[in-house]
Amino acid sequence: MPATSLFFVLFVLLAIGVPIALYLLIDRETDQSETMDRADAERRAKEESRRDRW
Numbered sequence: 001m002p003a004t005s006l007f008f009v010l011f012v013l014l015a016i017g018v019p020i021a022l023y024l025l026i027d028r029e030t031d032q033s034e035t036m037d038r039a040d041a042e043r044r045a046k047e048e049s050r051r052d053r054w
Contacts, residue, residue: 036044
């Protein structure tokens with residue numbers, strides 16, 4: 001009986017913990033996104049296309 005209870009508690013912790021951990025990791029990753037205005041985006045695109053030619 002105790003092994004069944006231990007397995008159930010472990011399953012519940014994983015079922016709740018894994019989605020929360022994934023949510024926090026994804027949220028932290030998308031929070032650090034870089035934003036730029038149109039002029040900066042065009043300048044960077046031109047620089048990258050020049051680099052790609054060589």
